[in-house]
Amino acid sequence: xxxxxxxxxxxxxxxxxxxxxxxxxxxxxxxxxxxxxxxxxxxxxxxxxxxxxxxxxxxxxxxxxxxxxxxxxxxxxxxxxxxxxxxxxxxxxxxxxxxxxxxxxxxxxxxxxxxxxxxxxxxxxxxxxxxxxxxxxxxxxxxxxxxxxxxxxxxxxxxxxxxxxxxxxxxxxxxxxxxxxxxxxxxxxxxxxxxxxxxxxxxxxxxxxxxxxxxxxxxxxxxxxxxxxxxxxxxxxxxxxxxxxxxxxxxxxxxxxxxxxxxxxxxxxxxxxxxxxxxxxxxxxxxxxxxxxxxxxxxxxxxxxxxxxxxxxxxxxxxxxxxxxxxxxxxxxxxxxxxxxxxxxxxxxxxxxxxxxxxxxxxxxxxxxxxxxxxxxxxxxxxxxxxxxxxxxxxxxxxxxxxxxxxxxxxxxxxxxxxxxxxxxxxxxxxxxxxxxxxxxxxxxxxxxxxxxxxxxxxxxxxxxxxxxxxxxxxxxxxxxxxxxxxxxxxxxxxxxxxxxxxxxxxxxxxxxxxxxxxxxxxxxxxxxxxxxxxx
Amino acid sequence: xxxxxxxxxxxxxxxxxxxxxxxxxxxxxxxxxxxxxxxxxxxxxxxxxxxxxxxxxxxxxxxxxxxxxxxxxxxxxxxxxxxxxxxxxxxxxxxxxxxxxxxxxxxxxxxxxxxxxxxxxxxxxxxxxxxxxxxxxxxxxxxxxxxxxxxxxxxxxxxxxxxxxxxxxxxxxxxxxxxxxxxxxxxxxxxxxxxxxxxxxxxxxxxxxxxxxxxxxxxxxxxxxxxxxxxxxxxxxxxxxxxxxxxxxxxxxxxxxxxxxxxxxxxxxxxxxxxxxxxxxxxxxxxxxxxxxxxxxxxxxxxx
Numbered sequence: 001x002x003x004x005x006x007x008x009x010x011x012x013x014x015x016x017x018x019x020x021x022x023x024x025x026x027x028x029x030x031x032x033x034x035x036x037x038x039x040x041x042x043x044x045x046x047x048x049x050x051x052x053x054x055x056x057x058x059x060x061x062x063x064x065x066x067x068x069x070x071x072x073x074x075x076x077x078x079x080x081x082x083x084x085x086x087x088x089x090x091x092x093x094x095x096x097x098x099x100x101x102x103x104x105x106x107x108x109x110x111x112x113x114x115x116x117x118x119x120x121x122x123x124x125x126x127x128x129x130x131x132x133x134x135x136x137x138x139x140x141x142x143x144x145x146x147x148x149x150x151x152x153x154x155x156x157x158x159x160x161x162x163x164x165x166x167x168x169x170x171x172x173x174x175x176x177x178x179x180x181x182x183x184x185x186x187x188x189x190x191x192x193x194x195x196x197x198x199x200x201x202x203x204x205x206x207x208x209x210x211x212x213x214x215x216x217x218x219x220x221x222x223x224x225x226x227x228x229x230x231x232x233x234x235x236x237x238x239x240x241x242x243x244x245x246x247x248x249x250x251x252x253x254x255x256x257x258x259x260x261x262x263x264x265x266x267x268x269x270x271x272x273x274x275x276x277x278x279x280x281x282x283x284x285x286x287x288x289x290x291x292x293x294x295x296x297x298x299x300x301x302x303x304x305x306x307x308x309x310x311x312x313x314x315x316x317x318x319x320x321x322x323x324x325x326x327x328x329x330x331x332x333x334x335x336x337x338x339x340x341x342x343x344x345x346x347x348x349x350x351x352x353x354x355x356x357x358x359x360x361x362x363x364x365x366x367x368x369x370x371x372x373x374x375x376x377x378x379x380x381x382x383x384x385x386x387x388x389x390x391x392x393x394x395x396x397x398x399x400x401x402x403x404x405x406x407x408x409x410x411x412x413x414x415x416x417x418x419x420x421x422x423x424x425x426x427x428x429x430x431x432x433x434x435x436x437x438x439x440x441x442x443x444x445x446x447x448x449x450x451x452x453x454x455x456x457x458x459x460x461x462x463x464x465x466x467x468x469x470x471x472x473x474x475x476x477x478x479x480x481x482x483x484x485x486x487x488x489x490x491x492x493x494x495x496x497x498x499x500x501x502x503x504x505x506x507x508x509x510x511x512x513x514x515x516x517x518x519x520x521x522x523x524x525x526x527x528x529x530x531x532x533x534x535x536x
Numbered sequence: 537x538x539x540x541x542x543x544x545x546x547x548x549x550x551x552x553x554x555x556x557x558x559x560x561x562x563x564x565x566x567x568x569x570x571x572x573x574x575x576x577x578x579x580x581x582x583x584x585x586x587x588x589x590x591x592x593x594x595x596x597x598x599x600x601x602x603x604x605x606x607x608x609x610x611x612x613x614x615x616x617x618x619x620x621x622x623x624x625x626x627x628x629x630x631x632x633x634x635x636x637x638x639x640x641x642x643x644x645x646x647x648x649x650x651x652x653x654x655x656x657x658x659x660x661x662x663x664x665x666x667x668x669x670x671x672x673x674x675x676x677x678x679x680x681x682x683x684x685x686x687x688x689x690x691x692x693x694x695x696x697x698x699x700x701x702x703x704x705x706x707x708x709x710x711x712x713x714x715x716x717x718x719x720x721x722x723x724x725x726x727x728x729x730x731x732x733x734x735x736x737x738x739x740x741x742x743x744x745x746x747x748x749x750x751x752x753x754x755x756x757x758x759x760x761x762x763x764x765x766x767x768x769x770x771x772x773x774x775x776x777x778x779x780x781x782x783x784x785x786x787x788x789x790x791x792x793x794x795x796x797x798x799x800x801x802x803x804x805x806x807x808x809x810x811x812x813x814x815x816x817x818x819x820x821x822x823x824x825x826x827x828x829x830x831x832x833x834x835x836x837x838x839x840x
Binding site: 010011012013070073074075077078082085163164165167171172174175176177178179180181183 | 601604605606607611612613614617618642643644645648651652655656657742743744745746748749769772773
């Protein structure tokens with residue numbers, strides 16, 4: 001036992017542990033850099049890079065680390081690259097760790113919900129901005145346990161550096177055992193030193209996980225709380241009360257008002273007909289393999305118009321909306337927003353993803369998704385204010401002020417610091433609407449905004465959309481199954497079936513007196529929600 | 537220094553060592569290579585002339601690749617593990633002093649000694665390595681010592697092994713990867729077969745400590761290696777191990793130098809001759825309690 005303690009505190013072995021740490025640090029640091037490059041190459045849209053990265057991964061993941069160490073140490077000098085033993089070991093470990101770290105990074109990035117990416121794109125974020133602000137922060141949280149594992153594994157793998165004369169813990173233990181013959185005391189001691197090191201890694205991992213845990217009560221700066229002079233602020237937030245969600249009776253009254261004013265709305269429609277064109281779709285054709293999803297769609301939307309897109313599932317409503325802000329490509333036809341042809345340069349060549357993102361931001365097409373797609377790692381306020389700062393270069397103060405105003409408008413002023421996961425579906429969708437209208441878009445696209453909501457939450461969202469139409473005169477295209485809502489809010493109804501517009505016209509007229517038999521059959525099937533035939 | 541009683545010395549130095557250990561336990565990362573050993577007595581008179589004749593290495597620091605698992609020849613000093621000590625270490629330092637260079641050490645596995653030399657990661661190998669024709673394809677050797685092997689067995693020699701002969705049939709022999717004893721044991725295979733006995737099996741390890749542990753753990757029956765190493769092992773575990781017999785094998789121990797540096801080889805050879813004339817070689821054998829019969833006048837072994 002005393003021998004064991006002697007070896008445990010022997011500077012010779014402790015110094016060996018430092019070498020172990022040095023090799024591990026080089027291996028992980030280098031592996032992280034190489035791994036980032038590899039992952040970027042594999043996720044890149046250039047096939048050559050992906051193939052190269054694949055090849056590297058096959059070679060370095062498929063050969064033993066011990067061979068790679070000997071290679072870095074004995075073969076590289078032949079081409080004039082003579083690294084120190086620690087350097088060679090670090091290089092070999094880095095080269096070996098890189099494919100594993102790259103796969104971790106790739107899994108983290110691919111594990112991010114596709115909706116997060118779509119929402120970011122729709123807000124006009126460039127690919128690099130999207131990676132930095134949306135994907136990376138969420139992926140890193142998911143990757144920390146795997147990275148902890150990788151660190152422990154690298155720490156243990158560094159013992160293989162003993163074959164190329166790195167004076168690390170294992171080599172020093174065997175040398176000491178050879179000269180003293182105290183085999184077991186020495187190896188128990190060095191085993192314990194390894195355990196202390198790996199336990200240290202685990203503690204750091206837990207600490208980082210805690211520090212990045214979104215569910216911990218958030219403050220402005222989560223690292224400030226670690227400082228000794230930090231004092232928690234007093235909670236001044238009012239107990240949540242939700243003016244819109246609790247405003248059901250009043251809301252019912254509003255919809256009655258809407259019906260009463262139908263005569264006014266006919267007049268309004270006549271006025272709209274002279275407004276300038278905001279969205280102009282002509283001959284839009286898109287097919288998956290041979291099956292057309294959009295079979296030649298022509299559609300014109302004028303300033304201030306609210307258009308309801310109706311039609312059975314699979315009729316092409318969502319695809320049409322996604323084409324309008326170029327989240328999806330198409331095969332033929334032209335989409336113009338604000339007079340500008342989307343997705344193409346002046347000379348007719350397609351835009352790069354980056355230029356496309358900038359175009360979206362400039363032209364101003366806001367989008368609200370069925371699944372809300374709020375950024376999961378950001379508070380309600382940041383979901384609205386963040387894109388304003390990152391995409392439109394608004395100052396923090398102005399972005400926050402605008403975000404607070406909008407949250408107030410959608411009745412969520414008191415939930416500004418809540419994370420999406422702590423909000424109900426209806427609340428999330430209201431934040432998503434605030435986010436979409438924050439940059440003052442020329443047109444707002446809403447893709448079945450209430451389909452994913454529990455029935456009792458539908459009205460609070462519809463009420464927000466109704467106000468945007470009535471109070472703001474915002475140009476909107478809404479795909480929906482809410483016929484009563486379409487009747488009350490939309491100026492025009494467009495009915496899609498099989499990728500083509502089969503009927504369109506003033507909302508009340510199409511909904512109550514359809515001419516096309518397919519429209520009639522669809523409306524009959526949705527009888528329960530159908531507006532009454534007689535005008536109120 | 538009384539090297540033949542390593543463990544006794546070691547336990548006496550325990551408490552002082554621990555104090556020191558605690559004192560500098562926080563020491564950080566230090567230099568990769570640690571120079572070892574104290575300079576021996578003043579260099580022989582002829583060294584000045586040699587340094588004039590071979591000036592290329594004067595004032596340089598060269599790297600000596602060693603497999604420091606052989607107490608008596610090269611191992612870390614149990615009292616100060618940052619140092620290497622042993623006959624080969626002293627001899628190398630003396631040659632260096634004579635030619636005007638200093639040595640640092642690079643610890644590698646036995647099998648990696650010559651690859652380390654030929655990849656340029658080391659300048660010289662003085663590590664109880666036997667000069668064979670096979671190895672001379674990778675490096676030039678200056679031989680300096682005869683070879684006596686001991687047969688290490690468990691106490692009582694339960695398998696009655698008495699040399700590198702058919703007494704090995706059916707036994708398990710532990711050897712280091714790359715040792716010359718490996719083919720010698722393998723050669724017994726056909727002979728055992730001819731006598732209708734099972735062939736000996738070989739277990740390959742990376743260092744002496746592992747080979748000795750293999751016998752202590754009952755995994756191997758014998759370990760044939762340099763007689764001094766065997767004696768050291770028996771001293772460390774007198775109740776568990778014994779030396780069955782000493783045998784001569786037809787090799788010499790050599791200093792390995794790169795094949796493309798004949799001038800360096802000649803300089804080392806000249807310095808070694810000078811040291812032998814001056815009696816340094818025999819003094820070192822005595823100092824490290826090695827058999828004076830090991831003494832051998834140097835030769836060069838080189839093949840193309």
